Amino acid sequence: MNVFIDSNGVVKRNGVNTLKMISRTRLIYSFSPRNEPVETAKPGELVLFETIDALGGQIKSEDMTLNELDWSKVDGATGPLYVEGAEAGDTLVVDILDIRVEEIGVMVVIPKYGALGHMDFKPRVKLVRIKDRLVHFDGIKLCAHPMIGTIGVAPGEGEVPAGSLGRHGGNMDTKEVRAGTRLYFPVFAEGALLAMGDLHALQANGELCVSAVEVSGEVLVKVDIIKGKQPPWPILETDDHLAVLACGNTLDEACTYASETAVKGIAGARGLSFEEAYMLASLTVDLEINQVVDPKKGVRAVIPKELIGNVEHLFIG
Amino acid sequence: MNVFIDSNGVVKRNGVNTLKMISRTRLIYSFSPRNEPVETAKPGELVLFETIDALGGQIKSEDMTLNELDWSKVDGATGPLYVEGAEAGDTLVVDILDIRVEEIGVMVVIPKYGALGHMDFKPRVKLVRIKDRLVHFDGIKLCAHPMIGTIGVAPGEGEVPAGSLGRHGGNMDTKEVRAGTRLYFPVFAEGALLAMGDLHALQANGELCVSAVEVSGEVLVKVDIIKGKQPPWPILETDDHLAVLACGNTLDEACTYASETAVKGIAGARGLSFEEAYMLASLTVDLEINQVVDPKKGVRAVIPKELIGNVEHLFIG
Numbered sequence: 001m002n003v004f005i006d007s008n009g010v011v012k013r014n015g016v017n018t019l020k021m022i023s024r025t026r027l028i029y030s031f032s033p034r035n036e037p038v039e040t041a042k043p044g045e046l047v048l049f050e051t052i053d054a055l056g057g058q059i060k061s062e063d064m065t066l067n068e069l070d071w072s073k074v075d076g077a078t079g080p081l082y083v084e085g086a087e088a089g090d091t092l093v094v095d096i097l098d099i100r101v102e103e104i105g106v107m108v109v110i111p112k113y114g115a116l117g118h119m120d121f122k123p124r125v126k127l128v129r130i131k132d133r134l135v136h137f138d139g140i141k142l143c144a145h146p147m148i149g150t151i152g153v154a155p156g157e158g159e160v161p162a163g164s165l166g167r168h169g170g171n172m173d174t175k176e177v178r179a180g181t182r183l184y185f186p187v188f189a190e191g192a193l194l195a196m197g198d199l200h201a202l203q204a205n206g207e208l209c210v211s212a213v214e215v216s217g218e219v220l221v222k223v224d225i226i227k228g229k230q231p232p233w234p235i236l237e238t239d240d241h242l243a244v245l246a247c248g249n250t251l252d253e254a255c256t257y258a259s260e261t262a263v264k265g266i267a268g269a270r271g272l273s274f275e276e277a278y279m280l281a282s283l284t285v286d287l288e289i290n291q292v293v294d295p296k297k298g299v300r301a302v303i304p305k306e307l308i309g310n311v312e313h314l315f316i317g
Numbered sequence: 318m319n320v321f322i323d324s325n326g327v328v329k330r331n332g333v334n335t336l337k338m339i340s341r342t343r344l345i346y347s348f349s350p351r352n353e354p355v356e357t358a359k360p361g362e363l364v365l366f367e368t369i370d371a372l373g374g375q376i377k378s379e380d381m382t383l384n385e386l387d388w389s390k391v392d393g394a395t396g397p398l399y400v401e402g403a404e405a406g407d408t409l410v411v412d413i414l415d416i417r418v419e420e421i422g423v424m425v426v427i428p429k430y431g432a433l434g435h436m437d438f439k440p441r442v443k444l445v446r447i448k449d450r451l452v453h454f455d456g457i458k459l460c461a462h463p464m465i466g467t468i469g470v471a472p473g474e475g476e477v478p479a480g481s482l483g484r485h486g487g488n489m490d491t492k493e494v495r496a497g498t499r500l501y502f503p504v505f506a507e508g509a510l511l512a513m514g515d516l517h518a519l520q521a522n523g524e525l526c527v528s529a530v531e532v533s534g535e536v537l538v539k540v541d542i543i544k545g546k547q548p549p550w551p552i553l554e555t556d557d558h559l560a561v562l563a564c565g566n567t568l569d570e571a572c573t574y575a576s577e578t579a580v581k582g583i584a585g586a587r588g589l590s591f592e593e594a595y596m597l598a599s600l601t602v603d604l605e606i607n608q609v610v611d612p613k614k615g616v617r618a619v620i621p622k623e624l625i626g627n628v629e630h631l632f633i634g
Contacts, residue, residue: 107596115576115604116595124592137597140587140624206604206618208576209595251568255609259432259525270457275441278433278526279424280454287432287523287606289616292572299606307457 024050024216027076027197030159031152031168033189037082040191043224046097049078051197053214054149059106059125066110066123075163075171077150079195083223086192091226091315092153092185094194098220099146099179101201103130105215114210115292128213130201135213142202148177148219149198149212152234156188162197164295165247169234171198172245172298173207173291182237184311186230194223207291229315232261242303242311243288247296255287258301261314266303269313280307341367341533344393344514347476348469348485350506354399357508360541363414366395368514370531371466376423376442383427383440392480392488394467396512400540403509408543408632409470411500411511415537416463420447422518422532431527432609445530447518452530459519465494465536466515466529469551473505479514481612482564486551488515489562489615490524490608499554501628503547511540524608546632549578559620559628560605564613572604575618578631583620586630597624 026038041047056073058064086092109124111117129136133144150162152169165171169185177183185192196219203212236243244265246258262285267277284307290298308314343355358364373390375381403409426441428434446453450461467479469486482488486502494500502509513536520529553560561582563575579602584594601624607615625631 107599109592109595114595114599115572116580118573119577119591121591121595124596126593126596135600137600138593140597142600202600204599204601204603206572206576206602207599208572208580208602208604209599211596212599251572252609252614255432255523255525255568255606256435259523260436263433263525274436274438275426276443276455278426278431278438279441279443279528280457282424282431282521282524282526282529283452283454283459283519284521285523285525286521287525287609289568289572289604289606292569292604297569 019046019048021048022050022078022081024052024078026078028079028162028195029076030161031154031170031195032159033154033157035080035154035193037080037191037193040082040084041223042084046220046222047081049196049219051078051199051217051219052076053106053216054198055106055214057216062125062127064125066108075198077162077195077197080154080193082191082193083225086187086225087190088156088188089228089230090187091230092187092192092194093224093226094183095222096179096181096219097222099148099199099217101130101146101199101215101217105130105201105213107213108211109209113293115206115208130215135202144201145175145178147175147200147203148196149173149200151177151183151196153185153187154189154193165298167233171294173203173294174245174298174300175203175205176236176238176243184231184235205289207293210293229312231315235311235314237311241305242308242314243300244314245298245300247298249296251289251292251297251299254297254299258287258299262301262303264316265308265314268316269308336363336365338365339367339395339398341369341395343395345396345479345512346393347478348471348487348512349476350471350474352397352471352510354397354508354510357399357401358540359401363537363539364398366513366536368395368516368534368536369393370423370533371515372423372531374533379442379444381442383425392515394479394512394514397471397510399508399510400542403504403542404507405473405505406545406547407504408547409502409504409509409511410541410543412539413496413498413536414539416465416496416516416534418447418463418516418518418532418534422447422530424530425528426526430610432523432525447532452519461518462492462495464492464517464520465513466490466517468494468500468513470502470504471506471510482615484550488611490520490611491562491615491617492520492522493553493555493560501548501552522606524610527610546629548632552628552631554628558622559625559631560617561631562615562617564615566613568606568609568614568616571614571616575604575616579618579620581633582625582631585633586625
């Protein structure tokens with residue numbers, strides 16, 4: 001990505017195209033149909049979202065303690081973007097064209113949090129350098145894999161904290177949400193109201209300590225709409241597979257939801273009975289863990305594209 | 318694998334080595350320190366286990382109904398093998414050298430079972446052909462990936478049904494338990510008492526309908542012992558990674574157990590504090606689902622070998 005902002009604040013990409021940009025000062029802390037859009041886009045348009053790290057950019061030193069954090073500034077997402085023509089019942093299509101992360105990321109350990117929250121440990125703040133596509137964790141070099149932790153649309157009603165997740169997306173913390181992938185969100189509110197943030201330079205399936213390499217950055221997306229139909233959960237598309245991104249109060253509950261959409265989708269795509277599709281899914285659909293540490297637990301059902309074909313087979317109730 | 322049985326019933330491998338074989342008529346239906354060994358082996362010795370499919374070889378036709386099954390003959394494991402010198406507190410090392418499956422497998426759907434057991438569906442029995450490394454699911458061809466569903470040692474006390482799982486292994490239904498991998502089991506009883514069965518020609522992570530392609534076959538293993546130390550859970554080793562195979566009453570509980578062993582192991586291997594290891598694991602340890610359908614749910618914490626080095630870093634309480 002080669003994005004410049006000229007002296008008038010006009011964004012140029014590769015010196016030619018201008019595109020819309022939403023600054024990382026335009027933050028929401030909950031997904032809601034009542035949020036005021038900060039920008040609009042037409043279907044097919046590119047938009048650059050500047051995002052702030054999940055700690056709100058507050059941690060500048062490892063000497064800082066978690067007590068000093070303003071927790072009301074944590075988990076902010078940039079947006080929302082109003083997509084023209086999007087209405088409840090439609091699907092918002094988001095192509096993630098590029099993700100760029102800054103050079104310093106932060107990690108935290110918070111007592112009582114994470115997969116081992118029952119154990120006795122101390123709070124900890126750590127700065128991590130990201131350079132030449134490597135994450136430098138003290139002397140250990142790890143390949144960076146930038147991803148989007150939080151991305152979603154407004155729910156139909158109420159407010160969902162941006163640190164939580166649901167059928168509207170949100171803080172899904174799914175390591176496959178990377179540049180080159182496409183997301184499909186059910187639209188619940190006029191304009192869809194897309195927002196995103198919480199970039200990670202690196203995260204494993206599970207995000208087991210409750211943080212990844214939290215980092216500010218930029219995401220370039222293209223938005224589009226499919227009219228009059230939608231999936232029950234956000235869907236992720238890569239070159240090879242489609243994945244249903246479900247969540248629940250437990251991983252087991254999330255697996256049930258993800259499996260149901262996958263099995264019904266396969267039945268429809270292949271013209272199979274429920275029973276046959278149930279068996280075929282047992283052989284071909286991998287249930288994978290997104291994260292085990294957020295207010296709801298997240299799982300993805302990964303379906304080979306050659307088995308299901310068109311994503312719209314997953315647009316079932 | 319090139320195994321022959323000559324006219325005297327002596328097993329020869331590649332025409333040269335003889336090796337011990339345990340027939341698939343020697344079945345146990347629970348893992349217990351009271352099971353009588355049916356064969357013995359020295360450390361370093363090869364043993365061939367003939368196994369029967371998880372339905373006990375009873376299903377020969379798709380016209381058969383589940384009501385006709387003798388459920389007391391389901392989930393049998395071949396063995397147990399007494400490994401000389403193995404005592405409680407040691408580790409049994411099992412190299413899976415080869416897995417050969419027969420040409421006809423069976424799948425079942427059982428009302429109230431599987432990830433979608435709450436839904437309304439009918440019982441179903443299906444025969445599946447396995448040929449030229451392909452599984453033929455009606456007109457759909459899928460690459461076969463033979464694996465061992467059930468493999469374990471005797472627990473320290475009591476009996477664990479062979480269809481369940483625990484720290485002794487058992488019905489782990491982990492798709493990575495394939496030829497070319499090595500398993501480490503904590504030994505709880507004299508001789509370890511290794512048994513295995515429930516081969517699958519193909520299974521996805523989750524095994525969501527409760528069955529995979531259930532098939533009879535043969536497994537060639539080499540057994541060895543590490544004296545005086547052991548892991549808290551079975552460990553799987555591949556070329557690239559070590560994986561802690563944990564289980565619990567829920568997936569969430571299984572994730573906690575798997576994460577604890579992984580984080581403590583990384584702390585020991587790298588000389589890190591618990592807090593630092595917790596963060597590093599959040600970036601590098603993938604929590605993956607084994608299965609969501611057995612009496613206990615199974616998860617594996619997959620750790621890059623380059624991060625942890627020697628498996629014995631995972632031999633912690």
